[in-house]
Amino acid sequence: MIEVSRYTKRYGRHEAVSNLSFSVPPGMVFGLLGSNGAGKTTTIRALVGLTRPTEGTVRVQGHDVWREPVKAKAAFGYIPDRPYLYGKLTARELLRFVAQLYRVPGAEAEIDRWLSFFRLTDFGNELLETYSHGMRQKVAIVAALLPDPPVLIVDEPMVGLDPHAARQVRELLRGHADRGRTVLLTTHSLPVAEAVCDRLVVLDRGRVLGQGTMDELHAHTGTEAGGVHGDSLERIFFRLIEEEQAEEARRAETVSP
Numbered sequence: 119m120i121e122v123s124r125y126t127k128r129y130g131r132h133e134a135v136s137n138l139s140f141s142v143p144p145g146m147v148f149g150l151l152g153s154n155g156a157g158k159t160t161t162i163r164a165l166v167g168l169t170r171p172t173e174g175t176v177r178v179q180g181h182d183v184w185r186e187p188v189k190a191k192a193a194f195g196y197i198p199d200r201p202y203l204y205g206k207l208t209a210r211e212l213l214r215f216v217a218q219l220y221r222v223p224g225a226e227a228e229i230d231r232w233l234s235f236f237r238l239t240d241f242g243n244e245l246l247e248t249y250s251h252g253m254r255q256k257v258a259i260v261a262a263l264l265p266d267p268p269v270l271i272v273d274e275p276m277v278g279l280d281p282h283a284a285r286q287v288r289e290l291l292r293g294h295a296d297r298g299r300t301v302l303l304t305t306h307s308l309p310v311a312e313a314v315c316d317r318l319v320v321l322d323r324g325r326v327l328g329q330g331t332m333d334e335l336h337a338h339t340g341t342e343a344g345g346v347h348g349d350s351l352e353r354i355f356f357r358l359i360e361e362e363q364a365e366e367a368r369r370a371e372t373v374s375p
């Protein structure tokens with residue numbers, strides 16, 4: 119379970135996220151969408167304990183991330199958009215380290231299974247500094263999923279992955295939620311969001327433009343469902359942005375003499 123309540127983040131006078139609220143129950147994949155600079159990563163960083171909210175609260179499995187950080191952090195796995203992995207460890211060493219931290223039962227067999235799943239078995243004993251970007255991304259995904267966390271928080275999961283791995287990750291995210299876990303992801307890929315998310319929030323410059331299921335967002339924006347995969351959400355996304363721009367133009371006219 120994730121609960122974001124009236125979350126606001128200011129950097130100096132710049133409001134990166136304004137009064138954002140949403141909750142994600144177990145069993146749901148929730149998508150955070152928006153243009154560049156919309157505030158997606160700023161929201162994720164608050165949820166994983168890296169950026170302190172200016173106002174509002176963020177909770178994971180009932181624990182305030184900033185008041186009960188250890189309990190909150192034990193409950194989620196995090197896949198950052200640019201994962202940092204210790205280059206002087208091999209993939210196996212890193213995954214064993216994670217397994218020990220989270221006391222994963224049957225860790226060796228699990229590590230073997232995951233390495234094989236992502237076709238990394240032959241590279242398991244190589245230093246991570248020799249890995250390609252996509253290979254590192256796969257190891258970061260395994261590190262987050264190895265403890266089978268009740269909550270998974272993912273920033274741009276598909277960047278750098280080949281088409282086969284991207285499909286595997288889509289299925290992993292969906293499967294994680296279908297086993298009663300909670301998944302929050304950000305992505306610029308509208309087909310991915312449409313394929314795996316149950317609910318979405320669209321942000322622009324820190325403010326919510328729309329929030330709901332695909333059906334609710336279609337009703338809200340007056341757009342049609344269907345068409346080529348991904349088109350449906352693209353129509354919603356651009357309509358919300360257009361509406362925001364029109365509203366901004368109206369406000370500017372009202373203010374100017």
Ligand SMILES: Nc1ncnc2c1ncn2[C@@H]1O[C@H](COP(=O)(O)OP(=O)(O)OP(=O)(O)O)[C@@H](O)[C@H]1O
Nearest residue numbers: 129132133134152153154155156157158159160161
């Ligand atoms: N450490 C920081 N100091 C000052 N401003 C910041 C900082 N981090 C983020 N911002 C600002 O907050 C806003 C939101 O940034 P954020 O990284 O959350 O966007 P995003 O939605 O993840 O964008 P993208 O899709 O480009 O990754 C931007 O205007 C950005 O310049």
